[in-house]
Amino acid sequence: MRPSELGSFDWSLFLAVLFTCGVSLLTLFSATFQNPDLSGLVVRQAFWIGVGLLALLVMLSIDYHTLAGFTPLLYSASLLALGYLLFFGRSIAGTRGWLELGPMNMQPSEFVKIVLIMTVGTYIAATGGHKLGWRPLATLMVLGGVPLALILKQPDVGTAATLVPVLLVAVFVAGIQVRVLVILALILALALPIAWVTYFKDYQKERILTFVDPERDPQGAGYQVRQSKIAIGSGGLTGQGLFKGTQSKLQFLPAQQTDFIFAVVAEELGFAGAGMLVGLYLFMTLRCLAAARLARDKLGRYLALGFGTAFGCQSLVNLGMMVGLVPIVGIPLPLMSYGGSSMVATLMGFGLVLNVNMRRYVN
């Protein structure tokens, strides 16, 4: 790192990320301090934040062009890992997405997300200045489609779902020939009903139907949305007070240390805290997109755009679940939810964006 690079380091984004990690620790403490089964969660999360920050530093230090050079290797490794999971993966909460590494479990798909962002960025950067024609589009679809299919197979619909906007936004920004677009739209319109009948499992359909009509399943997913909305709504303007939320303390809120962590903040800190957190996520997303606009070259643009899109969309999906705007799919709130893989991968992604941003003036 050269001093000139450090001068263009995006401190505001970095501090926002650090601050969010702090909020995560505080909220996790609130969600778990009364539950002896979950003691030690905060310490573990702090450990993973430390690991993640180290990874961020690594991703930041190496020029992103150099990093992009590893893409084919990382991509292949990702496919291997996902393939391995299908046969030997450890099943947690119905998903074969976990790799057992000694005492801990790792979720490779979180890292595959970053690799896929790099892969898409590297590939589009190589297509030059043209809009995407049939061939590059097809290539992109295959590059993205294979890991996507493997993740869906686990089945981890939530993670897979966040990969789709990465591809779509990349294709949108890169531009697509009108002819191709029309035909694609037609195919999609045809494929959806067919997929509904053939691919989606009953419980997945049920989730989507429950989203449309929450009263359908008041004990299952409908119950979760209802309790989440009660938690959020009861927070009011200023909240029930830190550590005082009844929805979370008395276990009405499901998965409050992971997917539903936002509801804990909203219940205890009210609109003041929850609105600020939403603003913070928007801010971080926008800083990534700004990094994309300001990037020195096409590779930088697509790396930052890819991660910004992934981070923003995943945040929107998770927050949308909380307030009942999006069906319940198991997906964590990046930087907030408990989980080592997600934390480390997300921090690595920010490292990538900070990297691109820092090197925007370098020739």
Next chain:
Amino acid sequence: MALREHLEYAEKMRTQRRTRVVTVLFIAAFTAYLGTLWYLQVIRGEMYRTLASENVLRTVKVPAYRGNIRDRHDRILVSNRLAFNVYMDREAIRDREALIHFLAALLEMEPDVLRHRLETTRPRPLERRIVLVEDVTLKQAVSIEARQLEWPELSIEVEARRSYPHGRLSAHALGYVGEISEAEMRSSAFAGDLVGGDIVGKTGIERSYETELQGSKGARRVRVNSRGRVVEDVGLDRPPRHGTDLRLTIDLDLQRALEEAMAGQAGAGIFLDPWTGEVLAMASSPAFEPNLFARRFPAEAWNKLLSDPLKPLQNRASLSSYSPGSTFKIVVAAAALADKVVTPATTIFCPGYAVIYGHRFHCWKAGGHGSVNLEDAIVHSCNVYFYQVGKMLGIEAIARFARRLGLGEPTGIDLLREAAGLIPTPRWKEETRGQPWYAGETISVAIGQGPLNVTPLQMARMAATLANGGRKVTPHLVYRGDTIEAAEASRRHGEDGFTTRTMTALRRAMVGVVERGTGKAARVAGIKVAGKTGTAQYSSRSAGVDADELPYAIRDHAWFVGFAPAESPRIAFAVFIEHGGHGGTTAAPVARRVLERFFSPLGEESASSAGRGSRDMQVAAPMVGEGGPDASL
């Protein structure tokens, strides 16, 4: 080169432009989220806050104790005791079989009973604890509590349970309690917040004063977690209103004397204060053990009681009606005197039979009683005299007078269910059988036969009406502090007393029954007892055969009704012995033993308030009213 640079420049511009579009989309989406958040938290916040507190705050009911029931001297008849129930948290079960064996050994139960109970409670929500075993001993409860660490799924909870310290004593009047039924929960008679598992009165006083005895539950607010488990006691919202204590008119000593006298015999006995209608003792024999019903699952006790041939659950005092037999002759005699069909001096010749309407009716005494007046006819229970008088009176006059004395209609006692009995009339026969009344039937009715049916309670009320000079009182079990004055004030319009002449004649005749007639077994030293025996034919096979030689089930029913002392009555009674044979031999001795208790120095003391009213009163009979022409004679 230029083209490439141009392309790259165009690409950069396009990318930046489109990235701005993506940026705007994100801003829009996040702003929409902020709006949603504002809507949920600030605009609908109040509603969600309510929902959140509904989630965690539960109102639990605080049980109210059922009221105690005491006798007229404030001695406890029914109270509550503490019972220890074993509760089980099924979520915490680790080793079901080991647990069952531990409990079965400790409680000396069959393991299968426990398994069955666990099986039947399976459908209930798992987080709700179940009552596994009811009413264990204190020692067993302590043993279970002491092993809390070993068996954390078990806990002991204390609840109030109905307790009848005198067991079977007065069981039918008191009644029993039980778990509220589905039908009762829907019924408006059981008002209040009663839920399944709650204990309510089923019969007797327990049932008829259910509202007073039940009280109403209090409410306590607790904080619960998502599994419904209480985490904090917020406080008492409303204290329970415990049930009201009831004071009965029953005298425990008299009740005991009555039941002891009736022991081993089926039947009923009712002893009333003739002035107020207060029930001093009321028994139906055999009785049941009401403590058995205080449990939640008394299925075995039920089946045993239901299959008992002596039907201990049947309240013979007020819910069963029987033929009155010769005791009915008093009704006919009173009617004849009142309607001036005869005078006390009128004599009728009894040759042992009478031919009426071309039909030969027999007297029970083969050779006949010779020439008898009303007193002789009652003392010796002469049938022929009453055949003739009945013929003169006609069925309508007999029926009117029977009702006048309270027969064939509910007495209005403060128990919910009561048999009406039956006094036949031509109209009744027309309506129910579609046949005309035959004049010959009147002759049978005149001696207490035919389709006549009365309850022992009605007979006791009749005795009270005769004792007080003709005023119908309403028998009641709950003490109201009645005085004769109050009773007098509440007397119904148009119900006037008998004339002195009627009363004197009836009293003399009934005293004669005890002094020298069929009721000698009821004589009490120093007290003039007025009474009338009755032997109600139960089966035609019993005619003219000694009761002892007949199978129990077809023996005649025995009656003895009366009052004492004859001149200033303080107690009126009816004793009924099912298949007892002759009234004089089985029913009269029961009355005697109760009367002896009532008039004994000890009895005097304990009966002081029972007799208070009548002692203050001088010889009250006859109580002649201003009177319409109908009643005065």
